[in-house]
Amino acid sequence: MNEVIRTESLTKKYRSLRALEGVNLDIREGSVYALVGPNGAGKTTLIRILMNLIQASSGCATVLGMNSKNVRGSAFTQIGYVSENQEIPGWMRVGELLDYLHSFYPTWDTSLEANLLIQFSLPRDRKVKALSRGMRMKLALASALAFHPKLIVLDEPFGGLDPLVRDELIASLRERAQEATVFLSSHDLTEIESFASHIGYLDNGRLQFSEDLGALLSRFREIELVFDALPQFSDALPAAWLQTKQSSTSVTFVEAHFEQQNTADQVHRVFANVKDILYTPMTLRSVVLAMARRSSEVRPQ
Amino acid sequence: MDQILTIFRKDGRKHWPEILASLILLAAYAHLNAHPWQRSPSVFLFGSYWSLQSTVTPVLILFWIFMVFRVLQTESLVGDRQWWVTKPYDWWKLLAAKLLFVLVVILIPVFFVHVYILHGANFPIIRNLEESLVSELALCLVVIVPVFALGALSSGFGQALLGLVASFFGIYAIFWATESAPSGDLANFAYTSQSIQTFLIFAAMIVAVVLQFARRRTWWSRALILIAFVLIVLVARFTPYAKDLEQVFPLAQNAPVSISIRQPTESIGRQISWLDKGDISLEIPAKVSGVNNNSVVLVEEIKLILKTPDGKNWTRGWFSQLKEIWPQDERVSLSYRMKREDYEKFKGSTVQIQIELALWELREQDPAEFVATGYPSRNSRLGICRIDSLSATLDCLAPYRNPALMATFDPKQAQCYVSNEAYAGPELNPVHAWLPPSEGDFPAPMISPLDNYFIRFNPTKSWMPNEDESGRSTSITLCPGTKIRLATPKDTWRGRLKFHLDNVAFDNLVAGSLSD
Numbered sequence: 001m002n003e004v005i006r007t008e009s010l011t012k013k014y015r016s017l018r019a020l021e022g023v024n025l026d027i028r029e030g031s032v033y034a035l036v037g038p039n040g041a042g043k044t045t046l047i048r049i050l051m052n053l054i055q056a057s058s059g060c061a062t063v064l065g066m067n068s069k070n071v072r073g074s075a076f077t078q079i080g081y082v083s084e085n086q087e088i089p090g091w092m093r094v095g096e097l098l099d100y101l102h103s104f105y106p107t108w109d110t111s112l113e114a115n116l117l118i119q120f121s122l123p124r125d126r127k128v129k130a131l132s133r134g135m136r137m138k139l140a141l142a143s144a145l146a147f148h149p150k151l152i153v154l155d156e157p158f159g160g161l162d163p164l165v166r167d168e169l170i171a172s173l174r175e176r177a178q179e180a181t182v183f184l185s186s187h188d189l190t191e192i193e194s195f196a197s198h199i200g201y202l203d204n205g206r207l208q209f210s211e212d213l214g215a216l217l218s219r220f221r222e223i224e225l226v227f228d229a230l231p232q233f234s235d236a237l238p239a240a241w242l243q244t245k246q247s248s249t250s251v252t253f254v255e256a257h258f259e260q261q262n263t264a265d266q267v268h269r270v271f272a273n274v275k276d277i278l279y280t281p282m283t284l285r286s287v288v289l290a291m292a293r294r295s296s297e298v299r300p301q
Numbered sequence: 302m303d304q305i306l307t308i309f310r311k312d313g314r315k316h317w318p319e320i321l322a323s324l325i326l327l328a329a330y331a332h333l334n335a336h337p338w339q340r341s342p343s344v345f346l347f348g349s350y351w352s353l354q355s356t357v358t359p360v361l362i363l364f365w366i367f368m369v370f371r372v373l374q375t376e377s378l379v380g381d382r383q384w385w386v387t388k389p390y391d392w393w394k395l396l397a398a399k400l401l402f403v404l405v406v407i408l409i410p411v412f413f414v415h416v417y418i419l420h421g422a423n424f425p426i427i428r429n430l431e432e433s434l435v436s437e438l439a440l441c442l443v444v445i446v447p448v449f450a451l452g453a454l455s456s457g458f459g460q461a462l463l464g465l466v467a468s469f470f471g472i473y474a475i476f477w478a479t480e481s482a483p484s485g486d487l488a489n490f491a492y493t494s495q496s497i498q499t500f501l502i503f504a505a506m507i508v509a510v511v512l513q514f515a516r517r518r519t520w521w522s523r524a525l526i527l528i529a530f531v532l533i534v535l536v537a538r539f540t541p542y543a544k545d546l547e548q549v550f551p552l553a554q555n556a557p558v559s560i561s562i563r564q565p566t567e568s569i570g571r572q573i574s575w576l577d578k579g580d581i582s583l584e585i586p587a588k589v590s591g592v593n594n595n596s597v598v599l600v601e602e603i604k605l606i607l608k609t610p611d612g613k614n615w616t617r618g619w620f621s622q623l624k625e626i627w628p629q630d631e632r633v634s635l636s637y638r639m640k641r642e643d644y645e646k647f648k649g650s651t652v653q654i655q656i657e658l659a660l661w662e663l664r665e666q667d668p669a670e671f672v673a674t675g676y677p678s679r680n681s682r683l684g685i686c687r688i689d690s691l692s693a694t695l696d697c698l699a700p701y702r703n704p705a706l707m708a709t710f711d712p713k714q715a716q717c718y719v720s721n722e723a724y725a726g727p728e729l730n731p732v733h734a735w736l737p738p739s740e741g742d743f744p745a746p747m748i749s750p751l752d753n754y755f756i757r758f759n760p761t762k763s764w765m766p767n768e769d770e771s772g773r774s775t776s777i778t779l780c781p782g783t784k785i786r787l788a789t790p791k792d793t794w795r796g797r798l799k800f801h802l803d804n805v806a807f808d809n810l811v812a813g814s815l816s817d
Contacts, residue, residue, distance in 0.1 A: 048381060051387055053381035053386065053387070054381055072392070073389055073390060073391045073392060074389050074391065075389070076387055076388055076389040077389045079387070081387040083382075085382050086383075086384045086387075087382055087383060087384055088384050089375075089384065091315055096314075100307065100311055101388065103303055103304065103307045104304065104307070104388055104389045104390070105389065
């Protein structure tokens with residue numbers, strides 16, 4: 001499979017602030033890649049560089065095989081981009097806007113457009129400025145999907161939307177994900193977990209990890225160690241154990257490189273008197289929270 | 302083409318109220334200007350009455366600026382949150398759509414206004430077609446290109462206003478640089494320098510607009526305009542204006558006019574009071590003679606060098622003079638400007654002066670007779686003219702530009718009496734008027750195709766027999782039936798003459814009394 005998005009040592013500086021630092025990213029064709037991270041991590045900056053809205057300070061990025069600096073004009077016949085920050089022309093009616101866009105895209109699918117309008121309950125004759133925030137986001141998504149883009153880029157598409165609208169958007173994205181690569185940034189980890197195939201975690205401008213979602217979830221476990229007496233340390237804690245907490249008869253931590261046998265061996269090496277080990281699979285939300293907490297612990301003040 | 306038309310149609314739908322208002326204003330303009338000599342209604346604005354005819358033009362131009370700016374801002378090129386930026390707009394198609402809007406909403410209607418007004422005034426339309434198109438091109442360059450630059454480089458009215466303020470500072474800097482350059486008064490004469498400056502500013506604006514549409518590099522585009530302004534200021538400051546002039550007007554031994562500079566007497570300085578921005582006006586009297594019949598000699602420029610016995614030298618380089626010497630003229634008063642602080646250095650001293658004059662002879666060609674009338678009458682050379690009832694002036698209308706012209710009439714042959722306000726000399730000389738040739742000039746950006754120009758006949762100066770230097774003007778009336786000789790001026794000679802005058806009491810050169 002080809003790489004639809006690729007970045008190499010991508011860095012963006014705003015004077016002394018480093019919004020992105022040496023980001024290396026590969027997103028393969030057909031994947032649904034979710035970029036997550038705390039506010040100010042650099043997610044929107046990365047997307048804006050990819051969409052040629054701003055320029056990187058150094059490094060390079062390619063989108064659909066072209067340098068991101070050349071992503072303009074006809075390149076957008078293959079890219080559907082939706083951002084919560086975009087200002088859709090409010091004076092147009094929904095139908096007018098879609099009719100207007102129709103002529104820009106050779107692959108515009110009027111039946112898909114009609115389906116999306118029904119699916120999103122968008123009234124054709126309503127002025128855009130009279131639409132609610134959620135409706136506007138649905139309109140933006142409809143206009144980004146109706147031409148069968150090869151790449152769908154969504155910057156915080158679910159921010160501030162009610163759960164019903166989120167579900168509608170996700171359902172629609174799931175359908176389109178069959179034929180397109182989806183790259184999105186979001187805080188909504190629960191929703192992302194339901195349909196993303198790959199995940200990247202960006203923090204403080206650095207890409208902390210980027211991998212298949214299934215692999216990620218399988219390598220993270222919440223582990224609880226049960227003791228009869230006070231836990232006795234016989235070795236140092238492994239670096240992959242995150243958020244270690246100790247009580248009188250138990251120790252909990254998050255294992256970032258879980259393999260049942262290895263983890264068990266490590267536990268026995270560290271704690272000679274462990275009685276029982278309980279392994280609990282983690283949700284994406286828990287994994288990201290654990291990563292975020294670790295980052296804030298190690299981040300220099 | 303589809304995309305261009307799609308964007309154009311969308312702009313048309315969005316801006317229909319502005320388009321309608323523009324067309325109504327233009328229709329009003331056409332109606333008021335179809336008969337420029339008719340008294341137009343007045344409007345009460347800012348505490349006084351204004352003629353509707355003179356009010357509608359600035360309103361129309363300001364409205365166009367507003368409308369074009371709004372149309373450009375529909376797809377704002379500044380910022381990264383615009384929705385259209387991530388849609389498959391081809392930049393050149395977007396630019397073409399905006400230009401198409403200007404063409405359809407402004408230029409084509411203006412063309413029809415030209416046709417309507419020309420037709421109304423019975424001027425040939427086909428023969429004036431080229432001028433009409435060139436005039437529209439000038440309108441594009443002077444109004445549309447700057448608005449495009451402003452619209453493309455700003456994100457809204459606030460930024461555009463800042464851009465305007467910055468432009469005014471830039472223009473002020475250019476004026477300052479020109480004025481502070483030696484012989485900067487010749488700036489209008491320095492065609493090469495002017496061409497470079499014009500090219501720089503328009504090229505910078507056009508390149509900035511294209512760069513902004515193609516790449517949306519706002520700061521690069523703004524920097525380009527700034528660099529152009531800086532270069533223009535440098536060109537204005539360091540152009541060797543005198544060199545240009547001295548090439549066009551070579552130093553001559555003989556001239557088609559005899560000029561002798563006279564010692565200024567004490568009486569001269571007290572009769573003309575002219576102080577400008579702290580500048581002191583110096584007046585140098587000269588006797589003239591020998592101008593060929595059917596010719597005029599123009600004193601285009603003057604340079605004055607003052608020298609004191611203790612070796613102090615002073616000059617401000619060349620200054621515009623634009624004095625006409627006709628065959629019957631006997632005297633001419635030359636003027637020069639001096640800064641107040643320079644004046645203080647020479648006050649009370651005796652100086653040696655060196656004067657250089659750049660002269661230009663024009664001779665009548667293809668003379669013909671025109672009988673002036675009080676009502677509008679048509680002439681192939683002049684257009685439509687009538688006598689201005691208040692003065693010895695012909696008020697004329699011609700398509701796009703006035704003709705280059707030498708005009709003469711003999712007041713003694715006029716059908717009405719000469720009104721003699723102050724002094725009737727023993728003899729009345731023919732009176733003349735001259736309009737400079739303008740064939741080579743770029744046409745003005747005109748909304749109306751009619752150029753309303755005036756042929757003003759200079760009042761004759763009679764001189765008292767006792768050589769009173771002041772001279773007195775005799776008012777001449779141009780009356781119906783007066784025969785005027787019209788001719789095309791032919792450039793026959795250009796050159797420079799030098800004069801020296803020793804032991805001049807500097808104070809006698811000063812025109813007007815000085816106030817502190």
